[in-house]
Amino acid sequence: HGMALARMGNELRCQCIATHSKFINPRSIQDVKLTQSGPHCKNVEVIATLKDGREVCLEPTAPWVQLIIKSILAKAKSNTDTPL
Amino acid sequence: HGMALARMGNELRCQCIATHSKFINPRSIQDVKLTQSGPHCKNVEVIATLKDGREVCLEPTAPWVQLIIKSILAKAKSNTDTPL
Numbered sequence: 001h002g003m004a005l006a007r008m009g010n011e012l013r014c015q016c017i018a019t020h021s022k023f024i025n026p027r028s029i030q031d032v033k034l035t036q037s038g039p040h041c042k043n044v045e046v047i048a049t050l051k052d053g054r055e056v057c058l059e060p061t062a063p064w065v066q067l068i069i070k071s072i073l074a075k076a077k078s079n080t081d082t083p084l
Numbered sequence: 085h086g087m088a089l090a091r092m093g094n095e096l097r098c099q100c101i102a103t104h105s106k107f108i109n110p111r112s113i114q115d116v117k118l119t120q121s122g123p124h125c126k127n128v129e130v131i132a133t134l135k136d137g138r139e140v141c142l143e144p145t146a147p148w149v150q151l152i153i154k155s156i157l158a159k160a161k162s163n164t165d166t167p168l
Contacts, residue, residue, distance in 0.1 A: 031119040034156045037163065038114070044160035060160030069153060072118045076128035076144030 014041035016057035024048065024056065026068045034060070034069075098125035100141035108132065108140065110152045118144070118153075 015035065028050050035045040046058040046065055058065045099119065112134050119129040130142040130149060142149045 026120075029120060030122070031117055033115055033117040034153060035115040036110075036113060036156055037159060043163060044156055046160075060157055066157055069118060069157070072120055072128055073144055073150055073153070075121060076130075 012040045014043055014045065015047060016043070016045050019046075019057045019059040019062075021059065021062075023064050024050070024058075024068075026071055028052070029068065032058075032069060032072065096124045098127055098129065099131060100127070100129050103130075103141045103143040103146075105143065105146075107148050108134070108142075108152075110155055112136075113152065116142075116153060116156065 030049045030051050033045075033047045033049075035041070035047070037044050044060045046060045046069075048056045048058055048068075050056060058068075060066075114133045114135045117129075117131045117133075119125070119131070121128050128144045130144045130153075132140045132142055132152075134140060142152075144150075
């Protein structure tokens with residue numbers, strides 16, 4: 001069901017067999033890893049680790065995926081804006 | 085020298101002690117992990133794995149860091165644009 005993830009680690013092949021198509025609430029996401037394409041895999045891969053420990057492959061071209069990434073970075077900005 | 089990384093894994097604390105301030109060529113980056121702030125750490129953390137295996141903490145608010153993330157996502161777009 002779109003959660004297809006081959007294995008973790010720096011493998012010499014693609015990590016994602018399929019991507020999760022439904023929206024995932026950013027609040028349930030712990031971290032997002034963006035992997036460049038390269039000799040190991042021709043696709044850019046986006047793997048989210050959810051707060052419950054599951055790992056989910058996301059579609060890097062999906063607008064909501066790009067929004068999640070933007071929102072994480074935006075939070076970093078507002079963190080530094082707060083006075084010490 | 086800004087490479088300070090506490091340890092990998094889903095630890096219950098911040099992973100980055102300091103962030104690398106100098107520009108890193110996107111070509112030398114294998115993947116970038118964005119970790120949300122949360123109870124384990126009040127900072128948004130951006131950790132890049134370089135192609136030589138080193139892990140580097142990056143400053144999430146630095147414009148060049150945001151550009152690197154954008155460029156990885158943009159590559160995903162151009163991949164899907166190419167006809168099969």
